[in-house]
Amino acid sequence: MENTRKDIRKLSLEDIKELCLNHNFKAFRAKQVYEWIWQRSARSFEEMNNVPLKVRKIFSALYSIYPLEIHSIQKSSDGTIKTGFRLFDGGFVEGVMIPTESRATACISSQAGCNLACRFCATGKIKLKRNLDPGEIYDQVVTIHKQAKEYNNSPLSNIVLMGMGEPLLNYKNVIQAIGHITSDKGLGMSPKRITLSTSGIIKGIKKLADDNVKFNLAISLNTADNEKRNKLMPVNKTNSLDELSKAIIYFHDKTGIRITYEYIMLRDFNDGLNDAKKLAEYCKIAPCKVNLIEFNTIGDGFFRKSLKSKTEAFYNFLKDKNMVVNIRNSRGEDINAACGQLANKSEK
Ligand code: SF4
Numbered sequence: 273m274e275n276t277r278k279d280i281r282k283l284s285l286e287d288i289k290e291l292c293l294n295h296n297f298k299a300f301r302a303k304q305v306y307e308w309i310w311q312r313s314a315r316s317f318e319e320m321n322n323v324p325l326k327v328r329k330i331f332s333a334l335y336s337i338y339p340l341e342i343h344s345i346q347k348s349s350d351g352t353i354k355t356g357f358r359l360f361d362g363g364f365v366e367g368v369m370i371p372t373e374s375r376a377t378a379c380i381s382s383q384a385g386c387n388l389a390c391r392f393c394a395t396g397k398i399k400l401k402r403n404l405d406p407g408e409i410y411d412q413v414v415t416i417h418k419q420a421k422e423y424n425n426s427p428l429s430n431i432v433l434m435g436m437g438e439p440l441l442n443y444k445n446v447i448q449a450i451g452h453i454t455s456d457k458g459l460g461m462s463p464k465r466i467t468l469s470t471s472g473i474i475k476g477i478k479k480l481a482d483d484n485v486k487f488n489l490a491i492s493l494n495t496a497d498n499e500k501r502n503k504l505m506p507v508n509k510t511n512s513l514d515e516l517s518k519a520i521i522y523f524h525d526k527t528g529i530r531i532t533y534e535y536i537m538l539r540d541f542n543d544g545l546n547d548a549k550k551l552a553e554y555c556k557i558a559p560c561k562v563n564l565i566e567f568n569t570i571g572d573g574f575f576r577k578s579l580k581s582k583t584e585a586f587y588n589f590l591k592d593k594n595m596v597v598n599i600r601n602s603r604g605e606d607i608n609a610a611c612g613q614l615a616n617k618s619e620k
């Protein structure tokens with residue numbers, strides 16, 4: 273029979289406490305169970321060996337734990353590792369560990385598939401299956417954290433929500449997952465080491481500001497020209513650059529957090545000096561840094577990488593304006609793990 277019990281990881285500590293009290297169990301049992309499911313990433317109630325059997329029995333009759341299963345692991349020649357995760361209902365997502373000499377970054381997914389259809393992104397070619405639960409977002413971090421220690425001999429230093437999906441269209445679950453990642457009852461990571469990247473969902477950015485979040489915000493901007501952005505990212509038709517700028521100002525005013533703009537360099541589309549000029553103008557709205565990202569081919573031949581000389585000229589133009597700007601080269605391109613390439617190819 274299909275298991276239809278709810279995932280215990282959808283409950284708050286308060287919910288679990290209430291459950292304990294309703295069954296005449298001591299309230300501290302809730303804290304124990306909660307620690308097991310988050311801090312110790314228990315995959316079943318049987319593992320909870322300091323919790324009495326009768327408590328575990330009641331919990332397992334009512335609830336389940338649906339951890340992500342590792343389906344495949346691919347290693348790039350540059351040390352990047354891509355993990356394919358199977359969801360309990362058959363869905364599939366990918367997460368990436370990107371190592372450098374001194375640190376490791378986890379790039380994680382927030383949705384299985386994505387409906388936003390950005391032209392440069394392989395995920396955008398897969399229809400949205402569903403939002404990931406907080407536990408499923410959290411599990412990716414736990415797995416990649418272990419990989420960082422095992423393969424890179426360093427703990428995870430940063431997390432970016434830049435994998436599959438638009439995080440702000442799965443707002444509640446993403447915020448809950450980040451809550452567990454940063455909580456001392458979870459992984460205890462600093463929110464300053466977490467970056468949420470959005471295609472520019474205005475409502476979500478304003479909500480982040482109202483919720484006074486402490487993690488970083490990146491906008492996948494890619495062009496400061498409204499017409500070009502309409503072609504590149506259909507989301508721009510309902511979240512125009514003009515409205516987006518108001519949301520960014522609102523976010524910065526409320527949180528004081530510096531904005532990061534991600535800008536994928538596409539040959540002869542957005543890599544000219546006129547594009548750099550428009551970008552510099554747009555960036556005046558709030559303190560920011562710009563990451564110029566090397567484009568990774570996704571097999572449809574629609575866009576090509578910007579020439580090195582053009583990327584450098586673009587970079588120098590922004591530098592001359594005293595802007596904070598970095599060039600980000602591809603990582604994990606040989607295993608389709610680079611930016612914009614996650615498309616469940618490892619599922620096959
Ligand atoms: S870039 Fe992000 S928002 Fe755009 S299609 Fe890909 S996953 Fe979706």
